[in-house]
Amino acid sequence: MAKISNKKWLIGFLAIANIVWFIAVLVINYLATSLPIGWMTTGELSDLYPNLFTPAGITFSIWGLIYLALTGFVVWQIVDLYKKKSLWITKKIWIWFLFSCVINIWWIFAWHYKLVWLSVIIMILFLIVLIVIANKVLIGKKLWNRWDKLLVQIPFSLYLWWISVATIANISTWLVNTWWNMRWMTDIFWTIVVIIVAALLALISLYKKYNIIFALVVIWAFIGIIIKRIGVDPVYASSIIWTTWVCIAVIFGMIWWRLEKWIKN
Numbered sequence: 001m002a003k004i005s006n007k008k009w010l011i012g013f014l015a016i017a018n019i020v021w022f023i024a025v026l027v028i029n030y031l032a033t034s035l036p037i038g039w040m041t042t043g044e045l046s047d048l049y050p051n052l053f054t055p056a057g058i059t060f061s062i063w064g065l066i067y068l069a070l071t072g073f074v075v076w077q078i079v080d081l082y083k084k085k086s087l088w089i090t091k092k093i094w095i096w097f098l099f100s101c102v103i104n105i106w107w108i109f110a111w112h113y114k115l116v117w118l119s120v121i122i123m124i125l126f127l128i129v130l131i132v133i134a135n136k137v138l139i140g141k142k143l144w145n146r147w148d149k150l151l152v153q154i155p156f157s158l159y160l161w162w163i164s165v166a167t168i169a170n171i172s173t174w175l176v177n178t179w180w181n182m183r184w185m186t187d188i189f190w191t192i193v194v195i196i197v198a199a200l201l202a203l204i205s206l207y208k209k210y211n212i213i214f215a216l217v218v219i220w221a222f223i224g225i226i227i228k229r230i231g232v233d234p235v236y237a238s239s240i241i242w243t244t245w246v247c248i249a250v251i252f253g254m255i256w257w258r259l260e261k262w263i264k265n
Helices: 003-005 009-032 042-048 057-083 085-110 115-136 147-178 187-209 212-232 238-264
Strands: none
Touching: 003 147, 009 057, 042 057, 042 085, 057 147, 057 212, 085 115, 085 212, 115 147, 147 187, 147 212, 187 212, 187 238
């Protein structure tokens, strides 16, 4: 602790740098829609690449919740700096959080300038950085008090799992953009496979780490897929819709089972 205290000025600088870069992320994301960057909004660009896995536009409102949660984190850093309780957290993840902010901005420009292949690379890098952060803040481990969990673990858990879903969608978009197709794998079959894989990841996360947040994020994405498919062509994509509903039911069942077990213990 003494060693950390001797470098308090450095940790304070890192905490402020996180705030500055996070504000930059918010500004760029706002400009992406208001200008918009590249003369098209993020949603309009998604429509350029028809993809059966892409959810309805309302689904992306989850970014508001993610950024609200991350705002709590960057404020928590400053408060924690003066309380001197968990300074090791800021020290361990500051550069990674900065990376996540920079990568977020990179992705916006790559996507808005229609560099889909580059956006996939950036998104995968984004996912890797968030996985590192998740490990450093000990997501899934019951070690912290209520406020630390609320303002550190939950924001990054939400961030990580939404980017996990977004990575799948981004890769699917790239495959569509490159006219990828396999004779034995239709668009519907490919989408069903991806949905089942996402559901399995949610179930594994629930079973291994009690991660209800990831399960809820996947359910939210699945609801968006159902809304989009019903609004576009419910007959053509009926198998996707029914598969998604079944996956949602199974995930909810696992959540209920986990909650019952947690309450009993």
